[in-house]
């Protein structure tokens with residue numbers, strides 16, 4: 252089979268940037284999406300092949316993936332798009348990569364591990380900022396303290412770049428799912444209310460609040476550590492909104508209410524805002540006897556720049572034949588140093 256890879260959702264905010272970066276790196280992805288009028292001109296402009304197909308049409312999807320070795324699936328929210336694409340990849344024998352951070356999607360993918368292994372297909376979600384940097388940091392820390400039982404991760408975006416439009420939509424779709432942490436190996440709903448702690452990302456301690464992030468699912472698979480929490484630094488106004496949303500959660504289990512919130516989705520940040528934004532990641536592990544290890548990563552803007560660099564680092568490795576069939580996590584397949592292959596990323600070990 253030809254070593255070809257296909258980007259689905261290539262006309263999206265992340266999809267187009269990934270297509271452009273792939274070309275800049277000498278790759279020739281097939282650009283795909285559900286709308287020929289959007290995909291065609293983009294592909295023509297980059298000198299690439301275009302394939303338009305709907306995920307709702309299995310026969311169309313089969314035709315589109317007939318000679319494809321790997322799909323980088325960039326169309327979300329994945330709650331709606333992951334299953335039909337995974338089905339198509341399993342039928343075609345193509346590896347499936349996405350950039351989801353949605354825990355219900357991870358659960359659905361993990362449940363297909365045996366099926367994927369039987370077809371020698373890798374199901375590797377979360378190859379974007381969520382979770383490549385944190386997954387790699389978690390494994391790095393586990394390697395420094397193999398007896399670790401607790402993992403705490405945190406990140407801080409410094410600059411004007413806000414969230415990608417797809418991330419805003421996904422966050423709205425995830426409101427009914429609510430919060431999760433990992434305790435004693437199980438995903439549990441934590442106590443209500445805001446949980447805060449101080450984290451030093453390198454410029455002195457700042458207040459960070461707990462959020463539900465992909466690592467509470469994935470880092471367990473990567474490291475075996477059975478207690479995992481993730482924190483983020485948020486502006487005070489956003490923290491107030493989150494507390495309000497928590498109270499109104501039952502209301503937003505109704506799809507029409509979420510649709511109302513979708514009206515507030517903003518376009519992705521400009522190239523200028525992205526260039527002036529940096530992301531800092533911190534992680535700490537602890538074991539039962541109180542020993543600790545901590546480390547930090549520093550890198551570019553998270554939502555698009557770090558995400559596309561991480562996703563394409565994984566694509567290049569998989570196309571070169573390095574893959575593990577079944578449900579996988581990024582650092583489990585590619586190691587703790589995968590993140591250092593993303594341009595502009597540095598790591599520092601703390602005591």
Ligand SMILES: NC(=O)c1ccc[n+]([C@@H]2O[C@H](COP(=O)([O-])OP(=O)(O)OC[C@H]3O[C@@H](n4cnc5c(N)ncnc54)[C@H](OP(=O)(O)O)[C@@H]3O)[C@@H](O)[C@H]2O)c1
Nearest residue numbers: 260263264265326327328350379380381415416417418421
């Ligand atoms: N891991 C990370 O760190 C990270 C970072 C950024 C984004 N993300 C995730 O990546 C996804 C894309 O984000 P984005 O900002 O690029 O979003 P976007 O600009 O809204 O683009 C979404 C893309 O998905 C396509 N799409 C949506 N629903 C579809 C469906 N049912 N069938 C086929 N195609 C569909 C859209 O096609 P049309 O144009 O035809 O509607 C478009 O191509 C989101 O799920 C987001 O949460 C993850």
